[in-house]
Amino acid sequence: MPRVCRWTTSYLRKKSPLLPLLYRDNRVPDLAEFDLRSLKDHIKEQYPDLKNHPIRQYKYLRSLCERRARAEPLDHIIGTTQFYDVEILSGRGALIPRSETESMVMRLCDSLKDYYFVNDKRRRNLGNNFRILDLCTGAGPISLLMAKQLYDLDLPYGFRILGIDVSEPALKLAKRSLEYNIRKGTLPKQARKDVGFYQGDVLNPKPSMYGGGVDQGMQYLGKSEVHDEIKVFFVNEDQVDYGSLMDIVIANPPYISADGYWEDTERSVRLYEPEIALVPPEKRPANIPDDIPREDIFYPAVEEFAAYFKSKAIIFETGGDKQSARVKAMLESRGWETGTWKDFRGINRNVVGWRKETGWNWLLLPSKNGMSYD
Numbered sequence: 001m002p003r004v005c006r007w008t009t010s011y012l013r014k015k016s017p018l019l020p021l022l023y024r025d026n027r028v029p030d031l032a033e034f035d036l037r038s039l040k041d042h043i044k045e046q047y048p049d050l051k052n053h054p055i056r057q058y059k060y061l062r063s064l065c066e067r068r069a070r071a072e073p074l075d076h077i078i079g080t081t082q083f084y085d086v087e088i089l090s091g092r093g094a095l096i097p098r099s100e101t102e103s104m105v106m107r108l109c110d111s112l113k114d115y116y117f118v119n120d121k122r123r124r125n126l127g128n129n130f131r132i133l134d135l136c137t138g139a140g141p142i143s144l145l146m147a148k149q150l151y152d153l154d155l156p157y158g159f160r161i162l163g164i165d166v167s168e169p170a171l172k173l174a175k176r177s178l179e180y181n182i183r184k185g186t187l188p189k190q191a192r193k194d195v196g197f198y199q200g201d202v203l204n205p206k207p208s209m210y211g212g213g214v215d216q217g218m219q220y221l222g223k224s225e226v227h228d229e230i231k232v233f234f235v236n237e238d239q240v241d242y243g244s245l246m247d248i249v250i251a252n253p254p255y256i257s258a259d260g261y262w263e264d265t266e267r268s269v270r271l272y273e274p275e276i277a278l279v280p281p282e283k284r285p286a287n288i289p290d291d292i293p294r295e296d297i298f299y300p301a302v303e304e305f306a307a308y309f310k311s312k313a314i315i316f317e318t319g320g321d322k323q324s325a326r327v328k329a330m331l332e333s334r335g336w337e338t339g340t341w342k343d344f345r346g347i348n349r350n351v352v353g354w355r356k357e358t359g360w361n362w363l364l365l366p367s368k369n370g371m372s373y374d
């Protein structure tokens, strides 16, 4: 982290006495100015009446700057994160959605528009709802942005998206974010039916109340509680077709090593964002082989869900080139065709896999709006 420079501090103080406070945590003058502008805008939007009480307004602004100086993330203070064209509520319970994740979702949605839902014939032939499973959903950014993008496409057969996370506070934020976007008119009321959030453990799913393979009027219930919930959510009353239950399984799981957590994350992240969202647990489930590094253990677990639900494709966010190479090799060893997407810095940040018979190799074509980086 750059050191605090006294010359910069006094230069900033001349511009605004509040700027040195903001500079204290992030130590980048431009960022301090950005934070101040954002906090002022926030007050203007949320508390318009304060403009008639300049002293109270200033005191309030100062209290927000003091929170920021104690490393509280700007998104927590403001309460939301803009995630392309949806807003996600933010708070201590969940990871603040990152721009890399936003790029992953937009690249996927652009590719679906450009190469999959390309014409009305393909749209009509889809038959089933388009189905997306978002594992490790957190506050729901991936599910909600995908929903917004798919509503914009007006698919004749509709879609359903289920986000799953082990953390109750994160899921509360996801459900509130869904309502928030409906209230603001970003998502239609129909989203209450099309998008769901469910609490479940991806690494150690609880046993199913139906026991193995018992048919309770729902075929195949019984692998685990999470699997049951996924089936029930995606069942289409008209077409109970488990043959192609899922189109896409997408996940941005915890993927940072225990050392990386201390060496590479900022103080603000360690103080205010849940460690469970970043670092996989030390104790690995019995079905995850010992030679898989701790930071990678979610990838095979998520792949098992994709394989079980016969997903056409699987999309992962990873920490970078080395992890992407390992995850790609793991998917290939399990029969997936694979590729990677680069982020705007030229780093392989996403691994994509598809089943050969689906012909989904368009996943590797560049997006037509020029926003892909590989």
Ligand SMILES: C[S@@+](CC[C@H](N)C(=O)[O-])C[C@H]1O[C@@H](n2cnc3c(N)ncnc32)[C@H](O)[C@@H]1O
Residues within 6 Å of the ligand: 094, 095, 096, 097, 098, 101, 135, 136, 137, 138, 139, 140, 141, 142, 164, 165, 166, 167, 170, 200, 201, 202, 203, 204, 252, 253, 254, 255, 276, 277, 278
């Ligand atoms: C990197 S965060 C991603 C959150 C969100 N999808 C995003 O992209 O911003 C990983 C998420 O995995 C969740 N998680 C951790 N362990 C889990 C488990 N065993 N089962 C399901 N979710 C888990 C955390 O609660 C956290 O919300």
